Amino acid sequence: MAAAFSTSSAAAAIKNVTVVGGGLMGAGIVQVAAQSGYKVTMVDVSPDSLDKGRKIISSSLARVAKKKHADDQAAQKAFVDKVFDNIATSTDAAAAAASADLVIEAIVENLATKQKLFAALDTAAPAHTIFASNTSSLPIGDIASATKRGDRFGGLHFFNPVPQMKLVEIIRTKDTSDSTFAALTDFTKALSKSPVSCKDTPGFIVNRLLVPYMLEAVRLVERGEATKEDVDLAMKLGAGYPMGPFELMDYVGLDTVKFITDGWYEGGVGLKGEKLVEPSETINELVKNKALGRKSGKGFYDYSK
């Protein structure tokens, strides 16, 4: 039981990591954990999805390898091979969780789907295994309520692109034990990321500020006050953001932005019915047309050329 091991042994006990969901975020988490020496199993629903995850990792690792070993192709290949040696893949989440010390979930942003997954993993994983969700917006306590290991459950919120973004928000619920929190903090540091901690509150720190900002950018354009191109340029050159809000929404995925907004507007604690997070017809229409942003080749902008 987590309560039985000390801070340092809890952290040291994490050797095998299972990441469920090998999309934009899951693949990134698999990559940075494998790069840091953990044995990682990437789980997704089908061999095709796992292939997509492997491709995300390959192209990201190629960039990292080029940076590490500029003119040495053999060293680049050796680096990439070494990281892939630490990565296994599976379509069987329960089997993967059975040998994991830490399970990180990065599947679709839907409470019932996440609860169903964790309920199944709870019976399959050993007692010591820590569970973490990478949810952008759902209460960690609600997800954890599907399990009997609330003390060994926390939020581990990474940012996109995972290999590049240094921040991880660590969320503790009222039940998360000190040793679980310490293990998640030490794991984050072992990935060379900088942790911040936050209570289990909608959007944690970053998304609570970022999502209303992105929605207001959409409303500004809907009101005809400026073009999306000018809004993006303005926020890059006038506020020093690396991407404008429309570029960033396309980067995050418009389906994810919609899941977050809908969830909060329909029932997020303290945000229900708030104008600040009112769903956007423009985003709804784009998602309906499968224009999900970069990952589908089109969103606010066209990436197909």
Ligand SMILES: C[C@H](O)CC(=O)SCCNC(=O)CCNC(=O)[C@H](O)C(C)(C)COP(=O)(O)OP(=O)(O)OC[C@H]1O[C@@H](n2cnc3c(N)ncnc32)[C@H](O)[C@@H]1OP(=O)(O)O
């Ligand atoms: C909604 C969720 O819950 C929460 C979120 O995730 S919100 C989204 C948070 N993310 C952001 O805000 C991202 C904002 N954008 C950025 O920071 C930058 O535009 C960016 C890092 C994505 C790309 O940077 P940019 O300078 O435009 O491109 P580029 O020159 O290709 O890359 C910059 C560096 O990042 C590296 N990089 C970018 N993407 C990478 C990836 N997927 N894998 C590895 N390295 C990557 C590049 O190799 C390069 O490294 P270098 O400077 O050491 O040579």
Ligand SMILES: NC(=O)c1ccc[n+]([C@@H]2O[C@H](COP(=O)([O-])OP(=O)(O)OC[C@H]3O[C@@H](n4cnc5c(N)ncnc54)[C@H](O)[C@@H]3O)[C@@H](O)[C@H]2O)c1
């Ligand atoms: N996109 C972002 O910028 C971002 C940033 C931080 C956190 N998040 C959160 O991370 C999670 C994943 O987001 P994403 O952008 O990687 O989504 P994505 O759509 O790119 O990937 C989700 C992956 O999960 C797989 N999946 C779905 N249900 C599954 C199941 N039951 N078992 C196994 N695999 C399953 C899908 O096949 C897909 O490959 C969401 O909770 C999202 O809110 C997203």
